[in-house]
Amino acid sequence: MPTHYTGDESTRRALDAYIKLSRARKVLGHRTGQLLADFGLTESQFGTLEALYFLGPMSQKDIGEKLLVSGGNMTMVINNLEKRGLVTRQRVQEDRRQFMVSLTDRGRRLVAEIFPAHAQNIVDLMGILSAEEQDHLGRLCKALGRQTREA
Amino acid sequence: MPTHYTGDESTRRALDAYIKLSRARKVLGHRTGQLLADFGLTESQFGTLEALYFLGPMSQKDIGEKLLVSGGNMTMVINNLEKRGLVTRQRVQEDRRQFMVSLTDRGRRLVAEIFPAHAQNIVDLMGILSAEEQDHLGRLCKALGRQTREA
């Protein structure tokens, strides 16, 4: 474990932050994932539904970029959601290479059903941190997530 | 996207922190995972090797708890590492239900070969944050990861 790495201080510090970040995310994801699993959804699937719910119809490419999921995977995720009647694909007339993905009524109802409990889970999990700490965590993570996509 | 959630402030704040945490971890994991992939290793596999390298031989159960990986998965991860001659299993004489997992010389050499570049990747990625910010991030994430295992 990097925690026991005895090298120089700046390396130890970065490794330590990284492993704690990873663990936190894993623990939180495990918790939130249980609720989703009760509804037969994976994180990628729910993330897709959530994006469509809050941002409206999008191409597969846009969803993939939002969720950091590769093209081939998006095809599969959308396929699985489509099989269950939660989303639909519609060709974009102006650019027939694209599909616009939209929630069906059933998909919308499912998100509406799950989201409150999902959000409450996250509020509960984050509740160990004060409002200021949550904001600070968000800012630090935002910097990490942004910088590293460009660099 | 929770970012566009228009509910109450505390919910928006928690969701926002959560999504940024998730994105950061995903971006970082993607980056560090590329190096590991060059050596034919997944994160779980390298995490196992790393734990054995820095903490010494451990039972599968202990590794699973460190890495937050379930029992059945640990069997598979260890199997795959064992096939490649990177780890070995030895029955524990005092409790013959357990296997002690150890690095082979080959496994130890592989970690020694990969770790410097892996650590440097993390130092580079975390480098967008100051030393104080990295420490702060670590503390916030530690609280998140710990609390939620107990609660």
Add this chain to the structure above:
DNA sequence: TATTGTTATACTCTATAACTATA
């Protein structure tokens, strides 16, 4: 009875590369 680990089941995720259709 409880625990460690294995096995079986059944999906989902992951990346990549070759491919089709369209731009």
Add this chain to the structure above:
DNA sequence: TATAGTTATAGAGTATAACAATA
């Protein structure tokens, strides 16, 4: 030529439950 999406490939992850061996 470049882009959006599909398909094929090939593995690894995930959880669960039933099982064996041991405590």
